[in-house]
Amino acid sequence: MxxxxxxxxxxxxxxxxxxxxxxxxxxxxxxxxxxxxxxxxxxxxxxxxxxxxxxxxxxxxxxxxxxxxxxxxxxxxxxxxxxxxxxxxxxxxxxxxxxxxxxxxxxxxxxxxxxxxxxxxxxxxxxxxxxxxxxxxxxxxxxxxxxxxxxxxxxxxxxxxxxxxxxTAEEMKETHTHYQANVYVNKTIKYLHHNYDCDIQVKDVGQAVNLHPGYLHRIFKQQTGSTIMEYLTSLRMEKAKMLLADTEIPVTEICFYIGINSRQYFSALFKKHTTQTPLEYRRAFEQNIAKFRS
CATH class of the missing domain: 2.60.120.10 (Jelly Rolls)
Structure with missing residues (x-):
């Protein structure tokens, strides 16, 4: 039976x-x-x-x-x-x-x-x-x-x-909670990828995904290992690297394409993440391309 x-x-x-x-x-x-x-x-x-x-x-x-x-x-x-x-x-x-x-x-x-x-x-x-x-x-x-x-x-x-x-009831509850957290985290990541060029704060993200900013901050850190702002900063730096390598946008204007309104702050942040200034990164990339072509 x-x-x-x-x-x-x-x-x-x-x-x-x-x-x-x-x-x-x-x-x-x-x-x-x-x-x-x-x-x-x-x-x-x-x-x-x-x-x-x-x-x-x-x-x-x-x-x-x-x-x-x-x-x-x-x-x-x-x-x-x-x-x-x-x-x-x-x-x-x-x-x-x-x-x-x-x-x-x-x-x-x-x-x-x-x-x-x-x-x-x-x-x-x-x-x-x-x-x-x-x-x-x-x-x-x-x-x-x-x-x-x-x-x-x-x-x-x-x-x-x-x-x-x-x-079993507790396990099912935890599974449901984890699933719900994943839903909000995925919505947050999608929002950041669509709006990284804007001036974003955690409260803006919470409003966009319809969740309290404090709770969203907590579950995002649990699921991804980084805070929302840390994730956003990493995303912006990756976009900046792409723009420096693949476009001719002036270095002094790159920061405005990724939602950072201070050239000095962008330069310091970029160097912290890559060990190079934006200008050094572009020159190094151009030199590598030149060597490859020769």
């Missing part, structure tokens, strides 16, 4: 673990295979690669992958880096006993209900230490011989599902 099968939220089912094991893999290249059960592969130590749906996923300590049932996958472990993993395979059976069903849990927890609707063949997540703690407790309970251990197993599984839902 798929983790995302509609019947899970329409009727009463309990999760049931069918297999679980610790394993240290050394130099291993597994063939593609599938499971009828949903599988969690947790990296305790080392590194490995999991290939699922023809996509390779590099994993390291603290990473884990949740594979839906019947998804072809394989494990690859490099000879130089053994990988210790905990694998748990589970499916769903008709509810028995008094513990809430998957449907009951989804009705009480919005994030879990959303999680059950994702319909992803696999999800790769980074643990915050809570998942491994829950998995270890689950394994310890599964190993016990007591006849009344089922309620504790269900408790641990329910805890696991709630944690998976919360981590």
């Amino acid at each position: 798929s983790l995302y099968q509609r019947d899970l939220v329409l009727n009463d089912y309990h999760p049931k673990v069918f297999a679980y094991y610790f394993k240290t893999w050394e130099k291993h290249d597994m063939a593609f295979h599938t499971h009828k059960e949903v599988e969690i592969m947790y990296v305790i130590d080392g590194t490995c690669t999991v290939v699922a749906e023809k996509k390779s996923v590099a994993m390291k300590k603290g990473d884990f992958i949740l594979l839906d049932s019947n998804i072809p996958h394989r494990l690859i472990v490099d000879q130089q880096s053994p990988c210790r993993m905990l694998n748990i395979e589970f499916s769903f059976i008709k509810k028995t006993g008094c513990f809430p069903s998957i449907k009951d849990l989804a009705n009480q927890n919005k994030k879990f209900a959303t999680f059950l609707s994702l319909n992803r063949p696999y999800i790769v997540l980074k643990d915050t230490n809570e998942i491994y703690h829950t998995l270890k407790n689950l394994v310890l309970e599964l190993d016990k011989k007591e006849s009344d251990k089922d309620i504790m197993i269900q408790l641990h599984l329910a805890q696991l599902f709630m944690q998976l839902a919360r981590i």
Whole structure:
């Protein structure tokens, strides 16, 4: 049964673990295979690669992958880096006993209900230490011989599902935030390339992309590694180099073509970026062309 099968939220089912094991893999290249059960592969130590749906996923300590049932996958472990993993395979059976069903849990927890609707063949997540703690407790309970251990197993599984839902929701939120940041950064870059010849301030860019200047400044630095004004200055210097090399525009007028209204400031800025004055740059370029032609 798929983790995302509609019947899970329409009727009463309990999760049931069918297999679980610790394993240290050394130099291993597994063939593609599938499971009828949903599988969690947790990296305790080392590194490995999991290939699922023809996509390779590099994993390291603290990473884990949740594979839906019947998804072809394989494990690859490099000879130089053994990988210790905990694998748990589970499916769903008709509810028995008094513990809430998957449907009951989804009705009480919005994030879990959303999680059950994702319909992803696999999800790769980074643990915050809570998942491994829950998995270890689950394994310890599964190993016990007591006849009344089922309620504790269900408790641990329910805890696991709630944690998976919360981590996935946070990951999706971060992904969305990152996507939105990229959109604004790309708009900013496009604006700068179209308006570098104008007198531009950060507030002008913020107004152009419809975002608060302070927030735009922060996400632009995070995404590009430079501030908006640093990026604009680098862009202007590249345009100045092009104009000096490929046109006959007087050196004293170049600054006005790139949005800098001071010849002295432009000359100082250009030398800072190229170690040459604008005039030295043009002469050096002309000399190189002359040598090439001769």
